[in-house]
Amino acid sequence: MGIWHDSKEEIESTLLQHFSSISGTTNPVTDANILFQFQTCVTDEDNEALLCIPSEQEIKDAVFQIKPWASPGADGFQASFYQQCWSTVSKELGFHQDWVKLVQQCVTTTSIALLINGSPSASFTPSRGIRQGDLLSPYLFLIIMEGFSRIIQSQILQGNLNGIIVGKHGLQVSHLFFADECLLFLEASPKYLHNLQQILDQFSKASGQVVNLQISTIFFSKNVPPSLRNQFTNILHIKIMGLGEKYLGIPLLLHRSRKKNCWPILEHMSARLQGWSSKIINQAGKTTQLNSVLITMSMYHMKVLKLPDTTIHHMEQLHRNYWWNSSSNHRKKHFISWEKMNFPKRLGGLGLKQLRHYNSAMLAKLSWNIIHSPDDHYVQLLKSKYFPYHDIKCEPPPNIKNSSWIWQSIVHGLQIVHHFGKCGSLSSLTQTQNNGMSASYISYLHPSRCKVVFQHETVNPNFILHPLFNYLAGISHTSHTFHTSHNTNSVDHSHWTSPPPDMLKTNVDASFYKAYYLAGIAMLTRNSTRSYVAGKGVLRRVATVHQAESWSLLEATQWAEQQQWKNVIFEFDCKNLVNTVNMGIHPPWQSSPLLYKCVQLCNKYNNWSCRYVSRVCNKTTDCLAKFFRKYCSTGELWQVPPATLNVNLAYDVSFL
Numbered sequence: 128m129g130i131w132h133d134s135k136e137e138i139e140s141t142l143l144q145h146f147s148s149i150s151g152t153t154n155p156v157t158d159a160n161i162l163f164q165f166q167t168c169v170t171d172e173d174n175e176a177l178l179c180i181p182s183e184q185e186i187k188d189a190v191f192q193i194k195p196w197a198s199p200g201a202d203g204f205q206a207s208f209y210q211q212c213w214s215t216v217s218k219e220l221g222f223h224q225d226w227v228k229l230v231q232q233c234v235t236t237t238s239i240a241l242l243i244n245g246s247p248s249a250s251f252t253p254s255r256g257i258r259q260g261d262l263l264s265p266y267l268f269l270i271i272m273e274g275f276s277r278i279i280q281s282q283i284l285q286g287n288l289n290g291i292i293v294g295k296h297g298l299q300v301s302h303l304f305f306a307d308e309c310l311l312f313l314e315a316s317p318k319y320l321h322n323l324q325q326i327l328d329q330f331s332k333a334s335g336q337v338v339n340l341q342i343s344t345i346f347f348s349k350n351v352p353p354s355l356r357n358q359f360t361n362i363l364h365i366k367i368m369g370l371g372e373k374y375l376g377i378p379l380l381l382h383r384s385r386k387k388n389c390w391p392i393l394e395h396m397s398a399r400l401q402g403w404s405s406k407i408i409n410q411a412g413k414t415t416q417l418n419s420v421l422i423t424m425s426m427y428h429m430k431v432l433k434l435p436d437t438t439i440h441h442m443e444q445l446h447r448n449y450w451w452n453s454s455s456n457h458r459k460k461h462f463i464s465w466e467k468m469n470f471p472k473r474l475g476g477l478g479l480k481q482l483r484h485y486n487s488a489m490l491a492k493l494s495w496n497i498i499h500s501p502d503d504h505y506v507q508l509l510k511s512k513y514f515p516y517h518d519i520k521c522e523p524p525p526n527i528k529n530s531s532w533i534w535q536s537i538v539h540g541l542q543i544v545h546h547f548g549k550c551g552s553l554s555s556l557t558q559t560q561n562n563g564m565s566a567s568y569i570s571y572l573h574p575s576r577c578k579v580v581f582q583h584e585t586v587n588p589n590f591i592l593h594p595l596f597n598y599l600a601g602i603s604h605t606s607h608t609f610h611t612s613h614n615t616n617s618v619d620h621s622h623w624t625s626p627p628p629d630m631l632k633t634n635v636d637a638s639f640y641k642a643y644y645l646a647g648i649a650m651l652t653r654n655s656t657r658s659y660v661a662g663k664g665v666l667r668r669v670a671t672v673h674q675a676e677s678w679s680l681l682e683a684t685q686w687a688e689q690q691q692w693k694n695v696i697f698e699f700d701c702k703n704l705v706n707t708v709n710m711g712i713h714p715p716w717q718s719s720p721l722l723y724k725c726v727q728l729c730n731k732y733n734n735w736s737c738r739y740v741s742r743v744c745n746k747t748t749d750c751l752a753k754f755f756r757k758y759c760s761t762g763e764l765w766q767v768p769p770a771t772l773n774v775n776l777a778y779d780v781s782f783l
Contacts, residue, residue, distance in 0.1 A: 139248045142241055271334050272304055278326055279311075287322045289314040294512030298504075308374070315351045320362050344368035346380070377427050385532060389438040392425045396442065399424070400449050413450050414477050421446060422480055429486040430493060433536035439482050446479070490540030497537065498544065509537070516645070516666035521681075521720045525644040525670040545720075623744045623779040625657045630694045630734075634745050635683045637675040638752040644668050646675035647756025649748050650683050651772075652692075657780045661690070662765040662772075664755035676701040677718035677725075680708070680737070684728050687735070694734040698745060705739040747775035 132138050240250040279302050282288040290301030291312045303310040313319050331337050346368040347356050360367060372379045381388050403416065425442065428434060434442075443465065450468075453459040470476025497506050498520055513534050514524040523541035530538075626632040631652055638647045646669045652660040665682050669675045676699065687695050699705055707714045707722060708729075714722050729735045742749065754771055755763070768776055 139243055275330050288319050293508050298507055298511055315355060320359055340365050344372055385435050386437060389434055393441055395424050396421055396445050417446050418480055429489045431533055433539050434486055442482055487543055490536050491543040494537055494540030494544050514668055517668035524668050626655050626696050628655045630696060631692055632696045633683055634698045634748040635679045636745055636748040636752045637679040638756045639672045639675040647752045648679045648682050649751035649755055651748050659768050664759060664763040673715050674718050676704045677721040681721050681725050684725050697737045698740045700740060700742045700745040702739045705737055708737050747772060747779055750775055
């Protein structure tokens, strides 16, 4: 039985003793092995930035980034007061050189007082150095966890730990950190687990950070036998992860049914609405609640998952019934359709978010980051598993039916990004669209659009459309062709022929396997003496045969530019591709960005040409493309012809 305290002094003394003990230091011992893992990474410029006193403009920018009518600060004023009266407030601001020392003192001079029945108790000084919630606390924690990360990396290099491999050609993953959460990925081996236990003990003694075993869990793959599972749980003293375990609100283990995975969202919304329904809230307040509270409950899911249509429908139904104060027992008439209420306020709506579009916008943002941050670790993991041979900047990868829910959601976002032609900056926009179509939009339509939206001006549409149509009519006569003197569409031969003197001939072909959406691309370059110059093989994920052939042309032209070949004849056995390039015929939409990029590249060289030849003349490259697709897993560059081509090469040179 515990001891009962009823006086204020006893309660205060007990609470002070408890919180002083948990905020006290554990006297960690400095471990030289951990300090050795750190290497100097802070430059002199970084130190100058850290020691630099914030300027008045920096403080102003920070103040004006705060929402004007958010919760007031400790002084009782909201941010709008400082924003509206900044010219007066800024005159009273000043900084001293000792300000930097004050920041350092925040770590050593912290004191804490407890509120007991609304009255502050006596203060005490925590020996851990900084109070919880301080702005410096996350940065100090990151520095400590960086030491833990360096230890794990060092142990992997020494062979004491081994992470897991994601995908056939994937990277090794050992740990992921986010705030105070840590995800460890290890091979199921008693040796590695004992080493991990020692690392955790070493880190805890040196940093004072202790693993909370009560909320920690472990997950095993289906290949780990039950005997090993029991052994591992006994070593680490943690429980096995259940199906309901979540991380940032998203279940770590997903059901096969996507609807069941989304049930917690609907349950959470229903529980929140039950608490609101008893309150008297006007329609304006309900609108704010829907946009600011209810939608945020599914934000983490929408950022990485494309929610099922049935889930979206149920969520919108909950929103509608709450806004109209309707229920299953008491239904009310909805006088305006929900679609019209989703319109922006300037168009007569209430600005309520359309959940389906909101979900797609979140996935498009994620896909945009994947396209423009190829060096990020998570992007490299996705690439190694789902699109190792595909360039998503040019075309979204095919949506494979058996792929994961997350990847199918990302492909949905990629399709949106490519649909609007926003795969990069202004320069890349003009490359991926039809002969500068996006540039013409920006030049003619966008300025007028800004006048209407931001300056509320009335613009005559004729003054916008007339010059735009003239511009488009002018570029319509400039087809995407090679401006060369060797622009021959086809050559009628029954066998391979050598190029003219001082010219190179590159035969290109692609072998497409629809079951795996995989294309093997082969390129062979020979000179006027029929001698072998070089060969190359590439694998790409494609959706159609024409897209595979388009990739072959792009790879061939990029390869020729890298080799600085000025005089090249490219030969293909795909007549549609050659006609598209030479005659300006509009290609299928899957191949448009690839071919437009090829044309822009080829127009830089006057002595490049593209020709169609029969399959007989391109048989050697066709055999190499099929061989490469079946038996190779990475790109290859052959300075010496592969042995499998000896017979075909000998056949080509047999004709004089």
